[in-house]
Amino acid sequence: MSYEEFLAGEPVIVTAALTGGVHGTEANPNLPETPEEIGRAAAAAEEAGASVVHLHARRPNGERSFATERFAEIDDAVQRYADNVIIQHSTGGTGAPAGKRHLPLRTDPSPEMASLDMGPLNRYDHLTSENTRAMVDALYEEMVERGIKPELEVFNDGHLNEVHSLLERQELAEPVYATLIFGDGTLTRPRPRNLLNAIDNLPDGAHFNTLGFGPHQLPFATMGILFGGHVRVGLEDNVYYxxxxxxxxxxQLVERVVRVANELGREVATPDQARDILDL
Amino acid sequence: MSCPYLEYQQSSDDQQFDEQRAYCTAAGRFVQPMRADICNDRYELDHAEHCEIYLEHEDGTDR
Incomplete structure (x- = not known):
């Protein structure tokens, strides 16, 4: 994807990362945590223009859950309140054993999409989320078995190498869909030229999604729209307006990025258009 | 064994929740849900190895 896609007016897919697994309502009381809250938030995000919802599961007190049953409860709530939105489960899980990371893939029905972290990243001062190649391959293979489209999460430039390496090891269905992530710490440094560089280093034909953490959310989403990519916003990645x-x-965050896309002349994809673009 | 500085409470001076949440008495604040897994030594996490708040507090206490 490139500036040509922007000029051609290709629709932009907006993903809403509704809840996350790192912070919770201690950071923003408006962040949805229960299945009911997440379901209602998904419906509101879809109404605002999101075609994909990225989901994590939590215990009743907001702490992380990897249980298949908890994801199923959330999916039920999303389907009850939302119309046609694409469900994407997270398989991320710092400090969680490999077995737990597979559980979000095992709902019935399967989610249409799931995230796949492409390599290690640091958390806090004494912790690393490992995401070994063996773990990436195992998660990928279960996604293929279950007909789930992987969303490759590229937290830094080294993970771009891992995308190419995954393509050498596995036969990924086209189009490859990668989220380019920018922020502090182990993430790619949030500078415009680094986004261009990451786009240039994607495999041929790949579609990219753009994610800036915190104050970088809006500027990177805007650049993603201009450079012909897709965008992710939401309270998982940024609790401030x-x-x-x-x-x-x-x-509210979806509405803003949709306004930006419209001002820049890009149509926002409906869920069915997103399914066509990603070949779900 | 969970962190000795972990307490579950519903409110602090400036925050109130429907459910009891993880509160770090060393830091004096509610902690992120992911950090709560470290406090509870859940999964492959260990507060004595992975929590800088615990490590800094213990270091200060030992001096």
Whole structure:
């Protein structure tokens, strides 16, 4: 994908990362945590223009859960409240054993998409989320078995090498879909030229999704729209609407990026258009 | 064994929740859900190895 896709007016897929697994309502009281709250948030995000919802599961007190049953409860709530949105489960899980990382793939029905972290990243001062190649391959293979489209999460430039390496090891269905992630720590440094560089280093024909953490969410989403990519916003990645002002909802963040896309002349993809683009 | 600085409570001076949540008495604040897994030594996590708040607090206590 490239600036040509922008000029051609290709629709932009907006993903809403509704809840996450790192912070919770201690960071923003508007962040949905229960299945009911996540279901309603998904419906509002879809109404605002999101065609994909990226989901994590939590215990009743907001702490992380990897249980298949908990993901199923959330999916049920999303399907109850939302219309046609694409469900994408996270398989991320710092410090969680490999077995737990597979559980979000085992709902019935399977999610249409699931995230696949492409390599290690640091958390806090004494912890690394390992995401070994063996783990990546095992998760990928179960996704293929279950007909789930992987969303390759590229947290830094080394993970771009891992995308190419995965393509050498496995036969990925086209189009390859990679989320380019920018922020602090082990992430790619959030600078515009680094986004261009990452786009240039994707495999031929890949589609990219653009994700900036925290204050980088809006600028990187805007650049992603301009450079012909897709965008991810939501309270998982950014709890503020602007400096010092907490976001009121996921839908508020989706509405803003949809306004930007419309101003820049790019149509926002419906869920069915997103399914066509990603060949789900 | 969970971290000795972990408590579950519903409120602090400035925050109130429907459920009891993980509160770090060393830091004096509610902690992120992912950090709560470290506090509880869940999965492959260990507060004595992975939590900088615990390590810094223990270091200070030992001096």
């Amino acid at each position: 602007q400096r010092g002002e907490l976001a009121e909802s996921n839908a």
